[in-house]
Amino acid sequence: MKLTELFTKTSKTVPADETAKNAQLLIKAGFIYKEMAGVYAYLPLGLRVIENIKQIIREEMNAVGGQELLMTTLQRQELWEKTDRWDDQKVDIWFKSKLKNGTDVGFGWSHEEQITEMMKSYISSYRDLPFSVYQFQTKLRNELRAKSGILRSREFIMKDLYSYSRTQEEHQKIYDELTKAYLKVFARIGLGDVTFVTYAAGGPFTPYSHEFQTITDAGEDTIYLDRERKLAVNQDVYSDEVLTQLGLDKTKLEKLVAAEVGNIFSFGDVKSKQLGLYYADQDGTEKPVILGSYGIGVSRLLGVIAEHFADDKGLVWPESIAPAKVYLAALGDSEEVKKHADELYSILTDAGISLLYDNRNIRPGEKFADADLIGLPYRVVISNQTVANGTYEWKERTNNNIKQLNRDELLSLLSATKN
Amino acid sequence: MKLTELFTKTSKTVPADETAKNAQLLIKAGFIYKEMAGVYAYLPLGLRVIENIKQIIREEMNAVGGQELLMTTLQRQELWEKTDRWDDQKVDIWFKSKLKNGTDVGFGWSHEEQITEMMKSYISSYRDLPFSVYQFQTKLRNELRAKSGILRSREFIMKDLYSYSRTQEEHQKIYDELTKAYLKVFARIGLGDVTFVTYAAGGPFTPYSHEFQTITDAGEDTIYLDRERKLAVNQDVYSDEVLTQLGLDKTKLEKLVAAEVGNIFSFGDVKSKQLGLYYADQDGTEKPVILGSYGIGVSRLLGVIAEHFADDKGLVWPESIAPAKVYLAALGDSEEVKKHADELYSILTDAGISLLYDNRNIRPGEKFADADLIGLPYRVVISNQTVANGTYEWKERTNNNIKQLNRDELLSLLSATKN
Numbered sequence: 001m002k003l004t005e006l007f008t009k010t011s012k013t014v015p016a017d018e019t020a021k022n023a024q025l026l027i028k029a030g031f032i033y034k035e036m037a038g039v040y041a042y043l044p045l046g047l048r049v050i051e052n053i054k055q056i057i058r059e060e061m062n063a064v065g066g067q068e069l070l071m072t073t074l075q076r077q078e079l080w081e082k083t084d085r086w087d088d089q090k091v092d093i094w095f096k097s098k099l100k101n102g103t104d105v106g107f108g109w110s111h112e113e114q115i116t117e118m119m120k121s122y123i124s125s126y127r128d129l130p131f132s133v134y135q136f137q138t139k140l141r142n143e144l145r146a147k148s149g150i151l152r153s154r155e156f157i158m159k160d161l162y163s164y165s166r167t168q169e170e171h172q173k174i175y176d177e178l179t180k181a182y183l184k185v186f187a188r189i190g191l192g193d194v195t196f197v198t199y200a201a202g203g204p205f206t207p208y209s210h211e212f213q214t215i216t217d218a219g220e221d222t223i224y225l226d227r228e229r230k231l232a233v234n235q236d237v238y239s240d241e242v243l244t245q246l247g248l249d250k251t252k253l254e255k256l257v258a259a260e261v262g263n264i265f266s267f268g269d270v271k272s273k274q275l276g277l278y279y280a281d282q283d284g285t286e287k288p289v290i291l292g293s294y295g296i297g298v299s300r301l302l303g304v305i306a307e308h309f310a311d312d313k314g315l316v317w318p319e320s321i322a323p324a325k326v327y328l329a330a331l332g333d334s335e336e337v338k339k340h341a342d343e344l345y346s347i348l349t350d351a352g353i354s355l356l357y358d359n360r361n362i363r364p365g366e367k368f369a370d371a372d373l374i375g376l377p378y379r380v381v382i383s384n385q386t387v388a389n390g391t392y393e394w395k396e397r398t399n400n401n402i403k404q405l406n407r408d409e410l411l412s413l414l415s416a417t418k419n
Numbered sequence: 420m421k422l423t424e425l426f427t428k429t430s431k432t433v434p435a436d437e438t439a440k441n442a443q444l445l446i447k448a449g450f451i452y453k454e455m456a457g458v459y460a461y462l463p464l465g466l467r468v469i470e471n472i473k474q475i476i477r478e479e480m481n482a483v484g485g486q487e488l489l490m491t492t493l494q495r496q497e498l499w500e501k502t503d504r505w506d507d508q509k510v511d512i513w514f515k516s517k518l519k520n521g522t523d524v525g526f527g528w529s530h531e532e533q534i535t536e537m538m539k540s541y542i543s544s545y546r547d548l549p550f551s552v553y554q555f556q557t558k559l560r561n562e563l564r565a566k567s568g569i570l571r572s573r574e575f576i577m578k579d580l581y582s583y584s585r586t587q588e589e590h591q592k593i594y595d596e597l598t599k600a601y602l603k604v605f606a607r608i609g610l611g612d613v614t615f616v617t618y619a620a621g622g623p624f625t626p627y628s629h630e631f632q633t634i635t636d637a638g639e640d641t642i643y644l645d646r647e648r649k650l651a652v653n654q655d656v657y658s659d660e661v662l663t664q665l666g667l668d669k670t671k672l673e674k675l676v677a678a679e680v681g682n683i684f685s686f687g688d689v690k691s692k693q694l695g696l697y698y699a700d701q702d703g704t705e706k707p708v709i710l711g712s713y714g715i716g717v718s719r720l721l722g723v724i725a726e727h728f729a730d731d732k733g734l735v736w737p738e739s740i741a742p743a744k745v746y747l748a749a750l751g752d753s754e755e756v757k758k759h760a761d762e763l764y765s766i767l768t769d770a771g772i773s774l775l776y777d778n779r780n781i782r783p784g785e786k787f788a789d790a791d792l793i794g795l796p797y798r799v800v801i802s803n804q805t806v807a808n809g810t811y812e813w814k815e816r817t818n819n820n821i822k823q824l825n826r827d828e829l830l831s832l833l834s835a836t837k838n
Contacts, residue, residue, distance in 0.1 A: 007538075007542075035490075035495065040491070045486055047489050069461045073559065074454065095524075095526075097514045106456075107514075119426075124428050131424065142518060155492055346649045
């Protein structure tokens with residue numbers, strides 16, 4: 001895409017009430033727009049990152065047999081009353097409203113109740129199990145405060161998966177598979193080295209749940225990490241007793257600030273019993289279905305990645321999720337430069353290599369600053385000098401080495417890269 | 420996908436309060452689930468159709484330069500007060516709630532106000548214009564009644580595009596381009612022959628808006644169609660005066676029931692003036708931006724298509740949007756049949772041909788009934804007889820001709836088809 005056609009612009013200023021680094025950077029670079037506190041729109045560049053993250057998650061969820069669907073935002077009161085989560089005293093983040101006939105409705109902040117109720121229409125026999133379903137859903141949560149940018153928003157995109165199993169053993173197998181799938185997701189989007197399985201608070205059925213915590217100063221959690229074993233404990237459950245149970249050595253643990261980018265949770269048969277989801281086993285007996293719940297914060301990941309990789313010049317995108325691969329900057333206003341840049345733009349576009357083409361009539365320094373702020377993996381510069389030399393100037397966003405490449409070298413480098 | 424793995428099942432019954440044919444069929448075939456009146460979840464097969472429709476729309480919007488973004492569901496009261504559309508007396512379909520601090524918020528039933536307000540951050544000069552942006556958004560509308568299935572829901576998916584232009588002439592050019600793009604969309608999804616540009620009520624700035632009306636008994640509109648000129652007039656504005664203005668001959672018009680699947684609308688400078696969206700022209704004068712608004716009902720299309728093509732046996736999907744291309748049915752329980760069917764499933768899957776593989780242990784008649792109900796374009800049957808003959812039984816959903824094909828013929832037919 002040509003920057004003269006992209007409607008967004010980079011900006012040096014952000015809304016006065018925006019204190020989170022992730023949102024500040026993403027607003028300046030034109031990736032998101034702040035609608036109100038904790039509510040952000042995704043502009044073209046931001047939406048591309050979101051879609052790239054979603055696609056990686058989708059591939060990994062499909063690989064373990066997940067079936068994608070899409071539940072509704074509008075929620076029925078009666079379902080949530082069955083699990084005692086309708087009352088504002090019990091769940092304090094509901095948005096609620098009323099239908100014209102006076103019926104109360106809620107706006108989905110989670111979908112366990114709704115999806116489990118629905119499964120009563122599709123599960124009756126042991127033959128129907130096990131399976132997993134997932135969705136990418138916009139969740140609405142009426143947070144008292146929203147001050148961490150897109151790390152804790154009132155409206156955010158989440159991938160939530162639900163597994164339905166016959167037995168605890170069957171459930172555990174799916175749970176373990178999904179743990180691995182989650183680690184693959186975080187590795188593919190560039191956070192593999194800083195994201196750790198973390199023991200956290202469980203519930204009535206299970207002593208622990210598992211979080212996936214990414215080390216970042218922007219986080220709201222504190223974890224104790226055994227880096228060698230790649231295992232952590234959330235401060236919420238941190239105690240000598242727990243460390244002993246998990247076989248962790250207190251002296252080896254690092255205390256770190258982290259952001260929860262995913263979590264997985266065993267519900268056992270608790271919700272199934274509350275909502276009445278049973279199956280007939282081979283011997284004819286009625287048994288409650290075993291439920292697991294598995295979340296990834298998609299829009300939160302956008303913020304965590306923005307904040308984690310950024311340097312003092314701006315954003316730095318891992319190639320697998322970058323909104324485009326190449327920032328092509330044509331310097332000066334000579335016709336020769338324009339001709340060469342237009343030509344390279346066509347060649348790369350035809351080759352399916354995504355790029356932003358900075359064809360604006362502004363100073364080179366401004367183009368370099370925007371290239372750094374927007375943070376695409378590779379920058380290619382065309383100037384009078386490169387045209388005279390028959391070369392292209394090449395630089396990676398993550399270092400300052402500038403190389404002069406001929407066309408073959410350039411194309412071969414770009415086709416060898418991952419995106 | 421194998422049907423033994425798909426969690427949904429076909430059903431002979433539907434909720435007692437479901438009177439719309441489109442929703443009845445889609446529920447029976449396992450494409451949607453009714454959450455409450457006018458609120459439906461999309462199950463895997465239904466979501467695939469939705470995504471296929473979205474992708475066709477996306478391609479056509481991108482082809483005319485549309486930039487995809489995603490606005491928020493949560494809406495600020497003050498914006499809508501500026502255009503006098505916050506008051507429930509003025510707009511009677513709002514869902515509203517409150518933030519924890521008592522601030523009123525609305526849930527997006529439209530996004531013109533929000534997106535136009537946002538553009539004040541990105542439009543200042545004539546150099547910034549023209550451009551178009553669009554989104555696929557879940558809209559929430561508190562309808563008094565919801566009785567047309569997914570043709571008029573309280574929660575539905577819409578593509579909305581907004582164009583920003585400097586002059587009326589520039590706007591008209593985009594408006595005409597989008598009219599053509601819309602006709603391409605409806606042609607590609609199979610409704611080209613029954614969808615017509617229809618003159619409808621305008622507003623303060625324009626005598627008419629244009630609707631895209633699809634002829635179907637499920638519709639809620641009445642139109643008068645000149646089939647030869649492929650132009651219609653909505654009953655709302657039908658009068659001798661209007662016919663004269665549009666040069667339509669009353670005696671040539673057919674009175675028909677139709678569903679509005681799209682609409683395009685010129686706002687002129689009305690909204691820009693209300694919200695304060697101005698640009699500096701070349702001569703330095705401040706001028707209001709000219710706004711156009713262009714909608715397509717994505718989930719409504721799912722319903723219209725379901726209802727339009729269905730026959731007495733079930734759904735019939737146009738190939739371009741079908742949830743899969745082939746329904747592969749293995750008959751009987753012989754190992755030979757299973758081996759051949761498994762093998763064909765692998766071959767087609769590897770070739771990237773989407774299919775549902777009915778490997779369930781049920782009677783042939785049930786498989787045929789489900790194949791018809793689900794409505795994929797092609798049915799391939801493998802039985803003891805076809806194995807003995809070295810053939811595959813082939814049938815298209817739209818006719819009753821059964822052919823015996825050898826493998827080369829089958830693969831060549833499938834790779835020649837469009838999807």
